Each structure stands twice: as structure tokens, then as C-alpha cells.
Amino acid sequence: MNSNWTRIFSQFGLVFRAENQPRTVVRVGEIEIGGGEFVVMAGPCSVESERQTLDTAQSVARSGARILRGGAFKPRSSPYAFQGLGLEGLRILAKARDLTGLAIVTEVMSECDVELVAEYADVLQIGARSMENYSLLEAAARSGRPILLKRGLTARLEDLLRSAQLIVECGNPDVILCGRGIRTFETATRNTFDIAAIPVLNAVTHLPVIVDPSHAAGMREIVPVLARASAAIGADGLLVEVHPHPESALSDGDQSLTLAGFSDLMRDLDPFLMLRRAIADADLLATEGGD
Ligand code: PEP
Numbered sequence: 001m002n003s004n005w006t007r008i009f010s011q012f013g014l015v016f017r018a019e020n021q022p023r024t025v026v027r028v029g030e031i032e033i034g035g036g037e038f039v040v041m042a043g044p045c046s047v048e049s050e051r052q053t054l055d056t057a058q059s060v061a062r063s064g065a066r067i068l069r070g071g072a073f074k075p076r077s078s079p080y081a082f083q084g085l086g087l088e089g090l091r092i093l094a095k096a097r098d099l100t101g102l103a104i105v106t107e108v109m110s111e112c113d114v115e116l117v118a119e120y121a122d123v124l125q126i127g128a129r130s131m132e133n134y135s136l137l138e139a140a141a142r143s144g145r146p147i148l149l150k151r152g153l154t155a156r157l158e159d160l161l162r163s164a165q166l167i168v169e170c171g172n173p174d175v176i177l178c179g180r181g182i183r184t185f186e187t188a189t190r191n192t193f194d195i196a197a198i199p200v201l202n203a204v205t206h207l208p209v210i211v212d213p214s215h216a217a218g219m220r221e222i223v224p225v226l227a228r229a230s231a232a233i234g235a236d237g238l239l240v241e242v243h244p245h246p247e248s249a250l251s252d253g254d255q256s257l258t259l260a261g262f263s264d265l266m267r268d269l270d271p272f273l274m275l276r277r278a279i280a281d282a283d284l285l286a287t288e289g290g291d
């Protein structure tokens with residue numbers, strides 16, 4: 001391994017990938033993340049109503065998503081914006097799971113809510129704004145639920161792996177890392193999609209890595225192409241925002257795909273997923289070869 005990466009990342013011994021170490025596979029029911037299958041998680045930014053959530057869940061399940069996303073507790077840029085339905089939102093998500101068989105991923109923002117959210121969710125999402133909230137990470141880790149850990153807006157990969165290490169240290173090995181774009185000087189997109197993070201993380205950690213192209217882009221136009229790029233470069237899956245009526249969404253409507261848009265995204269991923277298998281077989285995702 002590149003000696004710079006060894007210097008930076010080997011301090012996180014529980015998540016560092018030693019030479020030839022197998023990847024961690026995170027199991028959510030029958031779903032395996034990091035095990036070769038490309039797992040797509042999709043749904044609304046926020047759970048707004050039962051109708052909106054159930055319609056979205058049924059549609060994304062038909063299109064091939066395996067996990068339903070939806071925020072019941074929302075970290076908004078403004079404290080005056082819609083903050084989520086809380087417990088009612090969790091109940092709606094559980095209903096959607098019963099109806100569709102999809103597993104549920106939803107964010108937990110406060111350590112006080114961990115027990116409650118873990119009762120309803122299959123996977124606990126730690127949002128970008130909470131990535132370094134260590135007391136929240138410890139409480140979430142101890143719930144025993146798999147953790148989807150999003151990269152902070154200004155977090156280096158080193159910072160992301162420090163947080164992952166803490167979760168594993170608390171006895172929870174089931175951590176899924178999620179790239180969601182980082183803050184740079186670029187304003188044409190909401191965040192900057194750090195595509196290099198995927199091969200770097202695949203080299204330095206054994207944890208699965210997924211991509212949230214919705215928050216990276218901030219606009220639905222480029223979500224599908226970022227999704228395809230992620231599949232081709234070795235991500236283990238996606239987290240995608242989908243809404244039946246994005247124009248009236250209470251959060252992140254501009255970056256949410258319509259139900260039909262998501263179905264197209266899934267269809268258009270197919271050749272990339274085939275390519276992905278061929279790429280992996282030929283070892284073309286290896287980070288060596290530049291010398
Ligand atoms: C979200 O997934 O809706 C969300 C708030 O994401 P992030 O924490 O990456 O901003």
C-alpha cells in the first residue's frame with residue numbers, strides 16, 4: 001500500500017485493511033452490503049405522510065431497491081425548516097416495511113432517541129452533521145443495529161475512519177461508510193462528489209462503501225450519472241432520494257428523483273453493474289498500477 005495511506009490510516013486498526021484482508025460484509029436481514037451485490041437504498045429525504053412514503057416504498061421496491069430510506073428526525077440547514085415527523089415518521093416507515101419487505105434506514109440525531117429509532121429501523125443513519133458527535137456514535141453503536149456513517153461536510157477520510165473505528169471499538173462491527181459530497185469552493189453543485197474517496201477507502205478499509213449521489217449533486221439532473229460512475233468505480237451501493245412529487249417535497253425536492261426517474265436510473269445501471277463484475281474479475285479496480 002501507498003506509504004502515505006499506511007501512515008494516515010493504520011492508526012485505526014479495527015477498520016484498517018491489512019494486506020489481502022477480506023472485506024466486511026454487513027448483513028441486514030437477507031441483504032448483504034459489501035458482499036459483491038450492489039445494494040440500492042432509496043426513498044424520500046423526509047417522511048412527510050403515510051401516502052407519500054408508502055407510494056414511494058412500493059415504487060422503489062418494484063424498481064429494485066432493497067432498503068427504504070426516509071428521515072423522521074431531520075437535520076436541516078435551518079432550525080426553522082421542517083424538522084421531521086419524529087415518532088409518527090418511524091411508525092410510517094415500519095408500515096412501509098410491512099407492506100413491501102424493504103428494510104429501513106433512517107437517521108438518528110440525538111443519543112436520547114437511539115433506543116426509539118433502533119426499535120423501528122434496521123439500519124441507523126448517522127448524518128453528515130453528526131459524524132463527529134462521539135457520544136451519539138457510541139450510543140448508536142451500542143444499539144447493535146448496523147450503522148450507516150455519512151462523511152461530514154468538511155471531514156477528511158481520516159476523520160471518517162476515526163469515527164468508524166469508534167463504532168467498532170464499542171462492539172459494533174457493522175459499519176457502512178457513505179460518501180455524500182464534501183464542501184469545496186465549487187458552487188455549480190451542492191457539494192463536490194469526491195469520487196477518489198471510493199478507491200482510496202476500498203484500499204485502506206475493509207468496510208463497505210456506498211455513495212449518496214443526491215446530496216453530492218443537489219440537483220436531480222446529474223444524480224443518475226453519478227450513480228453509474230459510483231457503480232463502475234467499485235462502490236457497494238447507493239443511497240438515493242426519491243419523491244412522488246419532488247416539486248412539493250418538504251426537503252431536498254431539487255435533488256429528489258421522481259418515481260419514474262428512479263426506475264430509469266435502476267434500468268440504466270444494469271450495463272454498469274455488468275461492467276462492474278467484469279472490472280472486478282480483471283482486477284481493474286486495484287489502486288496499484290500507477291508506477
Ligand atoms: C439525508 O440523508 O437526508 C441527509 C440529511 O444527509 P446528510 O447528512 O448527508 O446531509
Ligand code: MN
Nearest residue numbers: 045241251252
Ligand atoms: Mn436529504
